[in-house]
Amino acid sequence: MRKGKLLLTGVVVLPLLFTMGCAAKPKMYYWENYSQSLYDFKKNPSDKTLLEHKQALLKVIEVSQQHQTRVPPGVCCEYAYILMKEGNNKEAMKYLAMEEQAYPESRPFVVRLKNKIDAQKK
Amino acid sequence: MKRRSVGILWMVFFLILFILNSCTPKRVSKGVEHPLIYREGPAVILVLPPMNRTFDVEVKELYAATIAEPLSLCGYYVLPIEVTSDILKMEGVYDTELLLNTSPQKFKTYFGADAVLYTTIDHWNVMDMMVAATVEGKPVYHSFFLMDIQFMLKSTSSGKTLWKCHREVEIDMDKRMSFLAQIIFAILMDDREVFRTKYYIDYAMEANQIALETLLDGKYHPIYGMDRNAEFVDKKKIEK
Numbered sequence: 001m002r003k004g005k006l007l008l009t010g011v012v013v014l015p016l017l018f019t020m021g022c023a024a025k026p027k028m029y030y031w032e033n034y035s036q037s038l039y040d041f042k043k044n045p046s047d048k049t050l051l052e053h054k055q056a057l058l059k060v061i062e063v064s065q066q067h068q069t070r071v072p073p074g075v076c077c078e079y080a081y082i083l084m085k086e087g088n089n090k091e092a093m094k095y096l097a098m099e100e101q102a103y104p105e106s107r108p109f110v111v112r113l114k115n116k117i118d119a120q121k122k
Numbered sequence: 123m124k125r126r127s128v129g130i131l132w133m134v135f136f137l138i139l140f141i142l143n144s145c146t147p148k149r150v151s152k153g154v155e156h157p158l159i160y161r162e163g164p165a166v167i168l169v170l171p172p173m174n175r176t177f178d179v180e181v182k183e184l185y186a187a188t189i190a191e192p193l194s195l196c197g198y199y200v201l202p203i204e205v206t207s208d209i210l211k212m213e214g215v216y217d218t219e220l221l222l223n224t225s226p227q228k229f230k231t232y233f234g235a236d237a238v239l240y241t242t243i244d245h246w247n248v249m250d251m252m253v254a255a256t257v258e259g260k261p262v263y264h265s266f267f268l269m270d271i272q273f274m275l276k277s278t279s280s281g282k283t284l285w286k287c288h289r290e291v292e293i294d295m296d297k298r299m300s301f302l303a304q305i306i307f308a309i310l311m312d313d314r315e316v317f318r319t320k321y322y323i324d325y326a327m328e329a330n331q332i333a334l335e336t337l338l339d340g341k342y343h344p345i346y347g348m349d350r351n352a353e354f355v356d357k358k359k360i361e362k
Binding site: 028029031034035036038039042043070072073074075077078081103105106107108109112113 | 165166180183184186187188190191194195198199200201202203204205208232233234236323327342343344
C-alpha cells in the first residue's frame, strides 16, 4: 500500500518538478517586432511603414506592461518623438513621462525633448 | 643512446604541448580586460551612426535597427537611436567621421550620455555557396552571414576608452535546416531573397549580440556587478 502511495507521489511530483525546471525564465525585455518594423521604415519611408512602426512601438509597450516588465529603453521616448513630429504634444508628454519614470537616468534627454515641445507651443 | 632518444622524445612532447597551447585561444576575464568600464560604471549609452567601410549603403540602417536590442540586453540605458540620429542630423551631423575629433564630454551636456559608442563596420553581408542542384536544376545554397565590426566605448566624463572590441562573426544561416530541408526549400522557393529578408534582421541582431559578449553588464542586467570574473574567449573570429 505504502509502496503504491510512494509510486503515485513519484508519478505526480517528478513530472511537476521537471515542468518547473523547464519553465521559461522571464524575459528581460519584450522587443517584439521592433527591429524589423524600424528597418522597413528606414528602407522605405512612407506613411504605411511609419504607421507599422508606430504600431510595433505600441505593441512593445503593451506586451511589456502585460508581463509587468520594464518597457525597453528608449521605446517610449521614440514613440513620443514621432507623436511630437505629428503635433500630438499632449500624448508625447505622456510617453516622455513614462520613459523618465522607468529610467530616471534618461531625465536630461527627456527634459531636452520636453523643452522642444514647450518651444513649439510658443 | 637510450638516454638520448628519451631526451628527444621529451623535446617533441614539449614542442607539441607548446604548439597546442599557442593554438588555443586564451580566456580572459571581463573585469581584468576592461577595468575602466567597471570603475566608471556608465549607465546611459549614446550610439552614434556607424562608420561604414563596406560598399553597401544599407548597412547603416541595418545596424541602427539591430543594435539597440542586444545592447539593452547587456543592461544599459540606450538612448533612442532614431531620435538621437535625427537630432544630430538637425545639427548638420550626417557622418560619425565628423564627430571623431569632438570631445566625448560634449555628449554628456547635450544628451546626458555617460558613454558614447563608436562603431566601424568593415564587412556586413550574406555569402551564398552553391552546394548542390535539384533535379530541375535549381541551385541549393548554403548561406553565411558575415560581419566584421569594431566597437569603441568612450567615457563622456574622463574621455577615456572604456571598452573596445574587434570581432569577425560568421553565422551559418542554414544551421536550423537539414540538407533535405534545404533541397525542398530550393524547389519551393523561387526567390531566395524572400528567405533572406525574412531572417536577415534576426541574424544581424544575433551577430551584434555575439560581438557584444565581451562587454561588462550594465545596471539593468540581473547579474550587474557580478560578472567581473566572467570569462570570454579572446578570439577575433567567432563562428556560429
